[in-house]
Amino acid sequence: MPRKHLIANQINKKQQSNAKLWQKLAKEIKAAVKVGGTDPETNYRLKAAIDKALTYNLSKDSINRNIYGNSNKEDDQLIEAEYEIYGPGGLGIIVRTLSDNPNRVISSLNGYISKLKGSLAKPNSVKINFQEQGIILTDLNNYHDEALLELLIDYELIDINSDEEGYEIITVPNAYYEVKKKLEAAGFKIHHSELKLIPLLYVQLTPEQNEMFERFSASCENDDDIQWIVANNQ
Template sequence: MGRGPSIANRKGASDAQRGRLFTKLIREISMAARQGGADPDNNGRLSLAISRALAQNMPKDTIERATKRAAGEGADATQEIRYEGYAPGGVAVMVDCMTDNPTRTVAEVRHAFSKMGGSLGTSGSVAYMFTEQGQLLLELDDPAVEEKLLELALEAGADDVISDGGIVEVVAAPAQFAAVKAAVDTLGLPYLEAAVVQRPATTVAVQGEDAERVAKLVERLEELDDVQSVYANADWPG
């Protein structure tokens, strides 16, 4: 029987993964501050980025430095770019990136698609299948708390609150998301996810080899330094 990875190796992999996550979070904070200013009370995107960073135990001084530095910068070469394509099984994939070198980024994204049997498409080829929405995910087992959450979220402007098997999903338009999250925050509950995401209008069922290749494609894309988020309309087998 082969030996598994050593504790040191596993820790190294975990540290690398955490480092990539921190890099992406700082990049989002910087872009949000650059576009909307350094005051999170008047910048919903920055407020959300800071909340996500704090949820990952990023030190507050690291967040403050990133915010102030970005807000004080002049011209910056970093830009937001979205790539679209198809994964095996006809699954639509969107890849949101921040990069100072689009030539490098598109080459890396295209290579990931082709390696897993997918193909990079043109701008707009799959974006119409997704809608930008704010999403809060929480794990709850208390009906009374769930009822209070429902009341607070809807009063704050949420579009829907969906409960399924102990997981509660709050959906809101991007413009209302900050207000909805602030209302739900008063309950002091931990989030499984709190982000503005791209939700697919319809999903594509994938099984067997296609399911594995789609999952590996998403994983490869998420590991790229310039990639911020990956969205796919795959419906994996339960």
């Protein structure tokens, strides 16, 4: 299997999981519009938010409502923040929040960190070990590796991996959208695509440490104020 950098959301009830995820995707779209306007061609963040929303099957109608619909008072007061965390066993975590109540965020996050036996880190002390990359998973489309490299020769790629199911193309952020368009034009089926922070180095946790991280991750996933987390565990 190709290296899958995409962390799957795991909640017992799928409908609840989808509803929670779509709510967070909608918040990200609204925040992107607030910062950069409604045109995704000039608003890089909005384009990324729409792309991710479509990947996770948020309907186009819902996307458009969140772009062009009237915002409420709560939407206007949304404040985003990023927290870097040291966990056990060399674990590094980045948490992105989007909330109208920063005090509630800090209170909740401190509780999660305490159970993790972790600590808040200084800005960029964890993030320096991550790199933003474009991840695109496709079918094989009857291409061999050399033909795919030739197709994408004009774009800055980080890596290409393949197996019997398809390709994983990893790009620098600036090449992500152009590579995706090129692949679609060539007839590739895009299974998943996303701009994502990827660890430069991974750590191997003990079973006990991994269990603590799984509980931390589940708490963050179920928290409406937390948009996403990334970590450097294998």
